[in-house]
Amino acid sequence: MDNKQAELPLVSVRSLGGTVAMTTAEPGRGASPSVSASDLVESIPALQGIARIDAASVAAVPSASLEFGQLLDLAAELERACVAGATGAVVTQGTDTMEETAFLLDLVWDRPEPLVVTGAMRTADSVGADGPANLLAAVTTAADPLAAGRGCLVVMNDEIHAARTVHKAHTASVAAFASPGTGPVGRVQEGRVLFQSTFRRTEPFEIPSGNGIARVALLRLAFAGDTVLLEAAAGSYDGIVIEGMGGGHVPTWWVEPLLAAAQQVPVVLGSRTGAGHVLSRTYGYPGSEQQLLGGGLIPAGDLDGLKARILLTLAISTSNDRDSARKAFEQRVASRTNTP
Template identity: 35%
Template sequence: MGRLPRVLVLATGGTIAGKADPRSAIGYDAGSTTGQQLVAAVPGVDRLAQLQVEQIANIPSQDMNHKVWFRLMERINQAFARHEADAVVITHGTDTMEETAFFLDTVLHHDQPVVMTGAMRPGSAISADGPANIYEAVKVAAHPQAKGRGVLVVLNDTIHAAHWVSKADSTVLQTFVSRQTGPVGIVDPAAVRFYGPPRPRLFLSLPDGATLPAVDVVYAHADMDGRQIDDAIRAGVKGIVIAGMGDGNVSAQAMQALDRAVRAGIVVVRSSRVGDGFVNRDVEVDDEAHHFVASYDLNPQKARLLLQLLLAGGVQDVQAVQRAFAFGY
């Protein structure tokens, strides 16, 4: 038998690191257990890989932020550059897992596997799902066919690609879905199975010392006026993502406010509050005339991140931004 692959486990907190709290029958406090404790509670995982565990943060994922993203990016780049690890597994809360996965998928330029996992139940709960998810995440990370697939999200026996995955249910174990495409594979204690070849990926590089500029998401609704958009303009944001109705629509008053945002030099991206479907250009809205960007398959939270990364890299031209959003389509 050959050498076991080396997997670096980076812990960030979340429900998977949570402990029960008596405030309710299902109450818990996220980020209460260390990564070392999490891995130690997974029977047989040491037979899959040589594991090294490091604590990057220990926070609930609603507190996830760009500083932790940057630390993850830097540590992963360092680990692969120094040949410290063959793959990385990240434990993370589920609420913002899709955003962290999308960020890392866009800024990491490696073929080595990076796999994210978490849990919908804390470790103290009946039938906690964390140990099985960690086991399967390590199994996927150690698999030869995981290379070149970008950042993967593994929970509940299912493998998702970062670009498409999103959280779809607030409580159930099968919360993650990839609505446009379906999952890219499945995993169980016996096997890892991918459904197809790796997909093309958009790579963006952050300049040294770069920060993520302010980009607001504004949620569209019936009887909407332009106040939230005008507030964002006054706040000096660099971008606005609309979580629009249907295929990215807003009211006439909100549309006028978005035009004011464009005239103020703010990049406007139309996304949708609907879970499925694409926001295409020039359908109900004349994007060309308004100088808007259509998000295509990206939900508002991922559209926000892509716009932040583009702006951080100096890409402000609306046509160039649109080409990035249309990558692969």
């Protein structure tokens, strides 16, 4: 290592698997994990001019098989790396659950160093593989002082998204990730990180122990749906997130069992629409948001059901206080602000 490279920032890269680390061994057999974190880094010579890389593979699984404990252990490991001198961290993983895992990491990340999540939509051996470009942009972001204090960011297709708002919006496009209603907070362009907006962060959660993770059900309302799953969830889960219709509405026959469930466990009311805040005082008919919130349900604000479930899980897992879930949503939904 020459003197110039020794002066570069140190970035810790951890691989969890996913498409970015997959190749197709045999035609027609489908892709599977086969590329290590070190292999990923070594395949991108341009990284040598951006940062010193500490690379390691933590797992080699599709992101659909990731669990809370793995992500919380990873957050603790990366925190130790930053304490030891890393100026930023990058996680590579599959994209299927990236919007959820990034939000989970953001909620527990208690460091000023940037934590960046990235992946790929095309396998490493595909023509036009996007993994190398995404990892290059992610490391560029993690190494940039302008990214400090912004929590967990998702970098895909040269766009920088806040973990709180990012959403996978397409099954296969390399431009699959978007932030509905806000757009990306920045871009990586010509090797530079350009931020155009930010969010005020809230106090992170303490990392709960692996054995103390709450079980939270996510239920989505559908036309003429029955309440069988709701009633089962109320008796076996620690919390429930409901994706209601429209601004946060349910059929009349859902009201009684839903309000009863809210007396047993924390129940969060979101919307299945995918954009906008849950209403609070527009409608007053049976099954409306006013009736449900008045009966004890917690509003999800503009969080979709996937992210509301992550937040509720951490809120229940880190406190025995009955009001902790409501307080967690009030702090993290009400505090969001867009600033130039």
